[in-house]
Amino acid sequence: MRTLFLILALAGGVQPAAAKNETTKPETAPAARPTMQKYAENVAILLQNLRPFDDQPSQQQKQSVQQALSTLKSLSHDVKPTLDLYAVDPIMRYLSLDLSHQFQKINDAYTAGNYPYARYVLRQTTQYCVGCHAASSLKHSATLVFKEPSGSMNELERAEYFTATRRHEDAMLAYERFLSDKKFKKSQPELWERAVQNLMSITIRIRQDASMTLEMISALLDEGGYTPQQTEMLQVWRTSAKGWQLDPPDKKLKGAEALEKSRQLISKAQKLSERRHTFGFIESMRAASLLNDVALGDSTDEVKAEAYLLTGQTSENLRDVFLWMRPEAYYEACIRIKPKSPTAKECAKQWEFYQKNYPTEAWDKEKFQQVTELTR
Structure with a gap:
């Protein structure tokens, strides 16, 4: 298997010391x-x-x-x-x-x-x-x-x-x-899948690198020894990564254009997820990353509110990934940035719907009522 270290090194991502399975320590930070x-x-x-x-x-x-x-x-x-x-x-x-x-x-x-x-x-x-x-x-x-x-x-x-x-x-x-460690692939498939998703999330969300994502998926596939379901998931992801490589760079998209691209990615993720819930992962991560860039940019408040609405909906499918806030955080941001707007009202509905979908999670009803009151 072509190791992740080699892939990172070729991308200029790590220093050679890490090749010895040593964790790179951070530079000394200011006190x-x-x-x-x-x-x-x-x-x-x-x-x-x-x-x-x-x-x-x-x-x-x-x-x-x-x-x-x-x-x-x-x-x-x-x-x-x-x-x-x-x-x-x-x-x-x-x-x-x-x-x-x-x-x-x-x-x-x-x-x-x-x-x-x-x-x-x-x-x-x-x-x-x-x-x-x-x-x-x-x-x-x-x-x-x-x-x-x-x-x-x-x-x-x-x-x-x-x-x-x-x-x-x-x-x-x-x-x-x-x-x-090959034993986890079949003995603990959910654990293996969660680890793979979080690894890919860094190349997509932090690196925003289609080539590195494709290389790592290909390296995993080359290793073999998977269940048929795991192999199919990686194959679907590799196809998605190849498509990402052919697309114009996501970073160049701004405002409403980035919002529309995000909607397209979310729609594709939903269709793939109908086959299996993890199949649309690459598209969901790309959409969430694009939407975050919209919120960072100089778009209108209405566009940013829409971006937070879509991010909240997307993050509901990324609950095992470490790089996102809880969905209700995005719904709150959506409401606060453009209160009383139709988008804010939709965010309030989505927030309530999310909580009903996950009843085991503690719901701060007082906060929900305070924030959603802003939509009236």
């Missing part, structure tokens, strides 16, 4: 304020103890998680202004996110033994906590400096830790090492 550093240290504790598919935490892990959550709740008020100041993701300016409340939701889910939902909320919260990264950044945050992952973490856990802290090159290499 963070003590409060921000304490915040980063406790977020890291959560990330390292709320590990994927670990639903039998030890008593020591439970104590570490609960102590970290208590500390983070107490720091939230002091930390939020700094996070707001350094945020570059355009959605941040429209969110009324209560960090203390978010950590309380994690605590409630964790205490109740609902570890998957606790991890889900944590992952979404870290998208805000590390929002000072540029979307195209492959390096660490200068505002939040995270420690190296624990040596006891496996490659998938390391990959997800690096993704949550925006060390994307390290994440790609860790995902590649995890995927090279």
Whole structure:
């Protein structure tokens, strides 16, 4: 198999030291304020103890998680202004996110033994906590400096830790090492599929590189040893990546033109997903990336509101990917940027529909009522 490292190296993405299966460490960041550093240290504790598919935490892990959550709740008020100041993701300016409340939701889910939902909320919260990264950044945050992952973490856990802290090159290499372990392909197909999706999301969302995406899919196919369903999924993705290569560069599309291209991609993703829910993944990721660029640009508020509506709908199909906020965040942004508009009213409907589709997720009804009141 042509390794991911070689693909990255040819693209100028990593330094040779990484070829030895060593994780590239970030450059030394400017000294963070003590409060921000304490915040980063406790977020890291959560990330390292709320590990994927670990639903039998030890008593020591439970104590570490609960102590970290208590500390983070107490720091939230002091930390939020700094996070707001350094945020570059355009959605941040429209969110009324209560960090203390978010950590309380994690605590409630964790205490109740609902570890998957606790991890889900944590992952979404870290998208805000590390929002000072540029979307195209492959390096660490200068505002939040995270420690190296624990040596006891496996490659998938390391990959997800690096993704949550925006060390994307390290994440790609860790995902590649995890995927090279053949036993997971058939014994834990859902785990394998989730890892592949998150690896591809970096090449599509962060790199925005059709050639690299195609090369990695081809490398995976060359390795073989998959179930028929896995092989078919990779073949469909390879066809999608080849089509992406032939398209004009997505980055050149602006405003309404980018919005229309996104609609076309979403329509194609929906048709592919009728065959199997993962088949439209490449198109969905491309659409979401384009829509984020629309929100970053100088389009009208009406166009941006429409972009947030479409992003929310698309992100509902990307719930296992680490690079997006929760769908309701996009619906809130849509409403706040253009209240009382038809688009805002549609976002309120979609928000309510989403919550009804996922009844096991904690719904902040008070916030929903406050925000949707703006549409009246």
